[in-house]
Amino acid sequence: MEKRILGTQGLEVSALGLGCMGLSYAYGPVLDKQQAIKIIREAYEQGITFFDTAEAYGIANEQLVGEALNPFRKEVVIATKFGFKGGDATKGLDSRPENIRAVAEESLRRLNTDVIDLFYQHRVDPNVPIEDVAGTIKDLIQEGKVKYFGLSEASVSSIKKAHAVQPVTALQSEYSIWWREPELEILPALEALGIGFVPFSPLGRGFLTGAITESTSFESTDFRNTLPRFSEENRKANQKLVDLLAAIASQKEATPAQIALGWLLAQKTWIAPIPGTTKSHRLTENIGGASIDLSSEDIKKIDDAFAQTTIQGDRYPAHLQKAVGK
Secondary structure (H helix, E strand, O other): OOEEEEOOOOEEEEOOOEEOHHHOOOEOOOOOHHHHHHHHHHHHHOOOOEEEOOHHHOHHHHHHHHHHHHHHHHHOEEEEEEOEHHHOHHHOEOOOHHHHHHHHHHHHHHHOOOOEEEEEEOOOOOOOOHHHHHHHHHHHHHOOOEEEEEEEOOOHHHHHHHHHHOOEEEEEEEOEOOEOHHHOOHHHHHHHHOOEEEEEOOOHHHHHHOOOOOOOOOOOOEHHHHOHHHOHHHHHHHHHHHHHHHHHHHHOOOOHHHHHHHHHHHHOOOEOOOOOOOOHHHHHHHHHHHHOOOOHHHHHHHHHHHHOOOOOOOOOOHHHHOOOOO
16 A cells, blocks of 8 residues: 655555544444454555554553554554544543653553554643644654654644644544545645644544445434534435545445545645454455546546535534644
């Protein structure tokens, strides 16, 4: 698989990464541990070298990522995150320097590694100056415990303030064909500062694959039950977006998911999306998206088609939306 460079410090990753959250968190029943490890190793065998986890995804998530990647640890990049009280996203933010250090030590232990390749602040903490956060990461880098610094869902202002203290290698935020907001201010700022971009939910939390319809019933523990965009009414209204993708995909002998990923990869050379999956066949399908060759004419057709549609439903409920873009 093609490699890409994130940031100006030389972090090289596969063009597509693997978002590991869904293997044990947020999307219904937890996958059997051995099956989760199998998915991660299959990803590596098919060219993925960039793996994403977080303290907030539960202790088990970091542990299984560490165990799965242990045989080829030196060949991969592991990203994890800090920033919540007790590692629980429901308990509020905590990016105090002492907590960042504590999380770093715990993540190193759970991942069974001596260094965290990319350490993100999961959400900006308004109670802690971003300069203090960046300074703490700078110290951890100097101590050899962290290699690169990242932010997630941060505003341009926060990115600039952090970057002035310790160069930010990557920003991780939601970006896909159906969530284009980063194009307004974030992408131009990242380009100017030399910061890479790691889109999460590049397949619209599964919606852009075409596998979800208005009649889909989610498990009771599935996070999507709480998202306005995934109400039955909004899924029905947004189906025309997937139909558009499917029509384009059929012309390219591809799947809607592959077109969605190919579109993202075509936006900038310093973008590395991290789709997640719990299924081997979906993993292989997603990886195929890295080989989709979309011309500027193809991109224009896709953009023109989507410009004529309006996405229905917010991406987060109001209380969660407050934590992004700080």
